[in-house]
Amino acid sequence: MNRQPVFTMKLETELRDTFMKLAEAEHRSAPQIVRDLMQQYIERHEYKHFLEDKVTSARASIANGQSITHQDAKAIFKTRREKV
Template sequence: MPNQTTFTIKLETELKDAFTKIAETEHCSVSQVMRDLMQQYIERHEYKHFLEDKVTSARASIANGQSIPHQDAKAIFKTRREKV
């Protein structure tokens, strides 16, 4: 990691002790676990926005008449499944 910084947080002693103990039993540093948790949080946030954008786009398509009825979609995918 070329650019590193220190991140300080306040938390309950019991939480810190339990967290540290678990990290040690898994042979991981607390720093590594925190990096992993932060990365997962970022990825979850990005995925949430990705889904929101997809829904917004789909709703716009429907509003613009660029969709097909549900029964037609079912029939199209039934045909595709049968080909496989």
């Protein structure tokens, strides 16, 4: 039998009671909701790092002269739109 870790936390009574009432109203268990919240937090964290990496990469490209001007980008996409 697999043993699952237990996560214990201290909450204010009012916060816990409100949370439990809302969970019950949605017919969901508190652990289900907490797992969903944890997963969303992890996804936001991963996305934040993804964006930071993209920005760092873009800045490096600009610093290395591997970029085009705003006007050139507009012209390129104008040409693409006209082809469609």
